Structures are given as structure tokens and as C-alpha cells.
Amino acid sequence: MTTADTDSASSLRRALKLLRVLADGDPEGLRLKDIAEATGCSQPTAHRMLQDLAAEGFAEQAAGKRYRLALDFYVLAARAGQASGLREAARPALLRLSATLSDTIFLLVRNGFDAVCLDRVEGPFPIRSFTGDIGGKVPLGLGQGSLAMLANLPEDEQEAVIRFNIPRLLDRGFLDEASLRSALAQARTRGWVNTSTGLIPGMAGVGVPVLDAQGRAVAALSVGTLAERLNADRLPHVVKILQSEAQALAGKLNPFDVALRYPSRSLSTIGGS
């Protein structure tokens, strides 16, 4: 709690919070009153911020006076940057995997103590997953890809993440620390994860890490499918093809230094909030 987020913050930070509110809210748009309430600022203030956001193309007013994020925001993010670099680089792999396996494929990256779904290509089967849509977050350790990444972090980081995430994992139905650690050990030695034990009934998946030059996990590719589609016959094939794509992707990533934004400030920031 070095920098409290409860009380006063700079006007910029309040505006950014406002953006978050918009992003989390109904895609159809939010009413000014609700926005003001959610951000904790007065109605005129929210209104003025939204005016500025709209003037810059970051927000727009839909029918019914509702405010929502505008396309420019998306365009900006899509255009450039490290995250989208990875996404662009991985897109062909996702498409190939999806076409070959006829299943839903996820691209995850690590962000602090979470795994974030950067991209997803849907297969023909209806899937339920923790990660959910693009942009969805899960604690590191929950789910195939998420677990695969956690297993391939440097010792100390892994330990810090585990300590921080254990309560969150338990909250979401995970068994206990011992089984997490044994799963991690297995994942590290085998190089892949499968979740047939399924916290989600009827679902199963395989996740493999994408490693950087130092052998640390920077991302993960994973498959989510129906449990019946991951039988003993098919599993080895799925693992093999996933690993092959992950390795190819890792090769392309060499020039990138995917920032883990971990040791510097984020630990205290995230831990403290």
C-alpha cells in the first residue's frame, strides 16, 4: 500500500480507471451516472473526462447517450508494441493448430501473477475455460497453459508467485499446495501439462510453455477441448504438435526481450493492492 489507490490519485490515474470501468462494463455502453459512481468521482468530472476521451477517439457515445470505448483505442493497441508483436508472430501457429486439431487454441502470456489470454482461435466444439475471452486473466497455475508457464519460471519467481497465488487458487477450486507443487514438478520434467483431472467437468486440455533464450516461460500455447477428445491415442499427437509450434515460436521470439515487469516494481504494486 505504498501508493494507495483508495483515496486521492492524480487526475490521469482517475481517467485511466475510468477507461477500465468502460472496458469492464457492458459493451453496449454505460450511463454517465454509473460511470461516475464506479469511478468515485462526481458526475461533471466524469463527463468532462469522457468528453476528452471522446475528442481523442478513445471513447464514444452510443445511442442512448451511453459511453463506451471507441475503435481508436483498439486500433492503437493493434498497431504496434511488444504484446501485439507476439500475437502477430503466434497467429499463424494458432491457425495451423486450430485447423489441424479442430480444437480451440489459446495464446497466453504472463503478466505479474496472472496469465493473460492474448489470442484465441475457436474450434468447432463448445469450450468452457478459465481464461475465457481475449484479455481474460487467471492466476498463474490455474489451467493448462497457465500451469505450464508457472512451471517454467526461475525458482525464486515461481516461489513468489506460488505464495501469492495459493489463496487465489484455493478460492477457485484448486485442491492444495502439495498437489500444485507435484503438478509443477511433473510439468517441468515432461515439458507439457494436461488437465484431464479437470476442474471443469468434461473439459480437458494440453498446455506447453514458450521459452525465451534463458529458458524462462514468456508465453504458453494451449488446447482446450472435450475430455473425450483427449484420449490416450490422441494425446501424444496433440502434445507433439503443440510442442513443435511452441518451439518454432520461441525461435521467432529471440530478438524480443519480453519484459516480465516482475522484479522491479510490479511485485510490490500488485502485492500491495
Next chain:
Amino acid sequence: MTTADTDSASSLRRALKLLRVLADGDPEGLRLKDIAEATGCSQPTAHRMLQDLAAEGFAEQAAGKRYRLALDFYVLAARAGQASGLREAARPALLRLSATLSDTIFLLVRNGFDAVCLDRVEGPFPIRSFTGDIGGKVPLGLGQGSLAMLANLPEDEQEAVIRFNIPRLLDRGFLDEASLRSALAQARTRGWVNTSTGLIPGMAGVGVPVLDAQGRAVAALSVGTLAERLNADRLPHVVKILQSEAQALAGKLNPFDVALRYPSRSLSTIGGS
């Protein structure tokens, strides 16, 4: 120039400009000094804004003190594009089209006076296009999909767009207003556009509009390929399959009210800047 962007603007708008600078800049990150210069504010000011952005997870410091956009920004943006859920809804169609035609498929939406590339699935052939990557913009009227959308706007809107875009189109190699209007008329009656006349040598494409319940274009599907791959034999087939997907997509869109953000403020806003 109602609201000048040259001189003073609210601090929020300056911060948003800063975000633009970051997005446009080197993915590896930008130096504080250059950021300050690009945004036109002093170095300490830029620094403070970046601190706030970093604290909220919108920016981060890569190695070498360089600043760049951070993951949270992309996560948020991923949802901004979903304003209409269009991208998710269209994804399967894009994949089918790409698989069937073995060509590059674009999903475009209208945004003010531009067509924006919301999604793209690459085919095996190397393509050059105006729209470029995801997030890329072109003036309405330039390119297959862009033209298909413009052709299917309500009269008055179309007229306003044409007036505004003519100079921009001429700048980019378009012939003249008369040929634009005849192309639009043809596009409207036929229901599709093909650009074999190619402003880009060797390239050709087909674009069809995605219409809402009122018959207005809200999006477009288009194919971009090598001119030799769009011969008289194949063209009808491509048109047919594109139209069929566009129609199916339009059906899915019924419940949505895709805001055109047009008549209210955007015209003056965009026109004035």
C-alpha cells in the same frame, strides 16, 4: 478547428496523445526525451504522466529506461474492439473463407470517414493492401471492402463522406470523382466490388458489404489476392461465397445496434481536426 489541437488542451488529452506517441513509436520503447519532444511537453511532465500510466499498467519501462505500452493496455483494447461483438462473430466466417479460397480475408468496419481493418486471416499468397494490418485505416472508398461500405451508406452520409474524402483519395492515387461515383453506383446495384483495375499492380480483390437491418453498411468482408487468381472463371465463385458469408453475418448482427457515431458529433469533430 473548433477545438484546436495545436495549443493548449486538457491534461488528459495530452496524456492520451502521449499514448498515441507510445503506440506509434518503436515497439522496443521510446526514450523519455523523445517522448517529451513528440508530445510537446516538458520532460518532467512527460515523466510524471508516464509514472501514472505505469502505475495503472498502461505503460512500462523496458530495459534501457525505455517506455512502451504495457499489457493492460492491450487487454483493455481487446475489449474495445468488441463494441459490437463483430469481430468474434465474424471470426469463423473469416476462417472458413480463408480455408475455402486460400486467400487473405479482411474484416473491415466503418469508423468516421475511414474503413478500419478489424481482423484479417492471411492466405498463403503474399498480399499488398491499403488496409494493411489489423488496426490499419484507409479512407472510405479506397479498396474493395472500403468501397463496398461506402456504396451502401445512406445517401446523405455517403455524400458527406465523399466530399470529405475526395482530396484524400486523390492523394493516394485515386483517379477522379466521376470514376468514384460510377464505381459506387455499380457497387450498389451489383452488391459487390472487384478491384481488378488495381491501384496496386498485380493485386485484385472482391469486397461485399455487411448490411444492418436498415440496409446500411456496418462492415465489409473482402478478399485480397493476386490479380491472376481472380480470373473470369473464379470470380463468380468468390463473389458468391463472400456474399453468402456476409449475409449470414448480417443475420447474426440483427440484435446489435452498431453505432455509426456519425451524425451526432463525429462529423464536426473529425472534419474539424
Next chain:
DNA sequence: TCAAGAATTCCGATATCCTGAATTTATCTC
């Protein structure tokens, strides 16, 4: 049609933000 609620505008007080200078840190050259 009326009424209640929401959105937008206005205005004064004040907290916040900006500019300039100083200090620390990194980078470059030899």
C-alpha cells in the same frame, strides 16, 4: 402530458499541474 431522473453547463475555490533548476543515474568515448 407531466414528472422524475439523467445529462450537460456554469462558476468560484482550491488543489493539482507545469516550468525551471538541481541531483542522481546511465551512456559514451577514450
Next chain:
DNA sequence: GAGATAAATTCAGGATATCGGAATTCTTGA
């Protein structure tokens, strides 16, 4: 490897833009 240069970061005072309450206009629902 060490000095010098340039950038990054911190600090403080003063000006200004920001904030919130109240009034007005507009919309929504009865």
C-alpha cells in the same frame, strides 16, 4: 576502466486548470 556528457529523475514555488455543487436542459418512463 574512468571521466565526461547526456539523460532520467526529483524537488519546490507559482499559476492555472481542475473539481464539485447548483442550475439548466434534455430525456425517459408513467
